[in-house]
Amino acid sequence: MMNALKTTKLTYHNYTYREALAASEKINWRVEDIIGGDKLLDFDRPFMPEALARTEQLPFLTPSEKLALNQIRGNGYLCIFGVLEEVILPFVLDHTRAQLSSDEYRVRAFLEFAGEEAKHIHLFRRFREEFEQGFGSSCAVIGPAADIAPVVLAHHPLAVALTVLAGEWMTQQHYLESVRDNQHLDPQFKSLLKHHWMEEAQHAKLDTLMVEALALGRSETEIMKGVDDYLDIGGFLDGGLKQQVEFDLESFERATGRELKENQREEFRRQQLQANRWTYLGTGMTHEKVLETLEWLSPQARRKVESISAAFC
Numbered sequence: 001m002m003n004a005l006k007t008t009k010l011t012y013h014n015y016t017y018r019e020a021l022a023a024s025e026k027i028n029w030r031v032e033d034i035i036g037g038d039k040l041l042d043f044d045r046p047f048m049p050e051a052l053a054r055t056e057q058l059p060f061l062t063p064s065e066k067l068a069l070n071q072i073r074g075n076g077y078l079c080i081f082g083v084l085e086e087v088i089l090p091f092v093l094d095h096t097r098a099q100l101s102s103d104e105y106r107v108r109a110f111l112e113f114a115g116e117e118a119k120h121i122h123l124f125r126r127f128r129e130e131f132e133q134g135f136g137s138s139c140a141v142i143g144p145a146a147d148i149a150p151v152v153l154a155h156h157p158l159a160v161a162l163t164v165l166a167g168e169w170m171t172q173q174h175y176l177e178s179v180r181d182n183q184h185l186d187p188q189f190k191s192l193l194k195h196h197w198m199e200e201a202q203h204a205k206l207d208t209l210m211v212e213a214l215a216l217g218r219s220e221t222e223i224m225k226g227v228d229d230y231l232d233i234g235g236f237l238d239g240g241l242k243q244q245v246e247f248d249l250e251s252f253e254r255a256t257g258r259e260l261k262e263n264q265r266e267e268f269r270r271q272q273l274q275a276n277r278w279t280y281l282g283t284g285m286t287h288e289k290v291l292e293t294l295e296w297l298s299p300q301a302r303r304k305v306e307s308i309s310a311a312f313c
């Protein structure tokens with residue numbers, strides 16, 4: 001095929017299935033080790049870093065109201081990632097199953113990846129139970145995954161792989177840049193993010209290999225179709241975030257007993273939508289590793305994503 005991506009195209013990283021497998025085999029925490037029993041959430045402390053929660057940008061909230069909103073956002077964070085992982089799990093299993101008799105390291109690395117995502121889904125569900133017991137009032141979250149996964153998975157496989165890639169680099173950035181050295185956050189919530197991050201570090205590398213495998217042999221036109229579809233998925237998720245902000249506003253008023261004035265509600269919606277966009281879309285679209293992979297696919301792919309990412313920052 002003319003102008004198709006070839007296996008000989010030089011790559012920009014040194015990720016291998018063998019090393020990803022070896023790294024993941026060294027990490028083996030169990031859900032029971034990091035949640036439940038005496039490992040309680042501390043509702044006197046924030047869960048989310050300010051870089052993602054952005055509650056300080058709502059000056060009409062008192063400190064305790066900002067704390068409540070921060071924890072609502074923390075619950076949303078783990079629940080939304082739980083939903084995204086329910087999209088990732090079948091996609092990775094299908095990708096693995098397509099070539100079961102090829103490279104043994106590939107098959108085993110992807111099966112570890114899938115097993116870890118199943119564990120994270122379990123962890124985040126357990127978290128939600130703990131949160132609901134301790135927070136004191138109900139907080140709705142978008143979903144269920146059964147409604148979201150079919151919509152996402154109906155897109156071009158390259159688009160789904162790019163969505164997964166961006167999602168996993170995103171969690172890396174959140175943890176390393178705003179959670180790891182943050183001494184204000186609840187240690188238990190931080191521990192959940194840390195254990196998740198330990199395994200996501202391998203996933204992001206495997207996603208890079210998955211994107212490359214799915215792109216090989218495809219023409220520039222088809223690659224750009226994958227990129228357009230990736231942006232389409234982003235638009236679909238953005239609609240979900242708008243709904244999430246409405247849920248968060250209701251949860252906030254229920255939890256604090258404060259009824260905001262209409263202009264304050266509008267400000268809450270506008271500002272928190274942008275905070276959610278940055279958390280779930282912008283940090284992925286602007287991540288240097290995601291941009292490198294897009295550039296590898298096609299310089300045009302990188303330019304296209306860069307041309308719209310400012311709206312999600």
Ligand SMILES: [Fe+2]
Pocket residue numbers: 085116117120196200
């Ligand atoms: Fe995960």
Ligand SMILES: [Fe+2]
Pocket residue numbers: 117168199200203
């Ligand atoms: Fe992951």
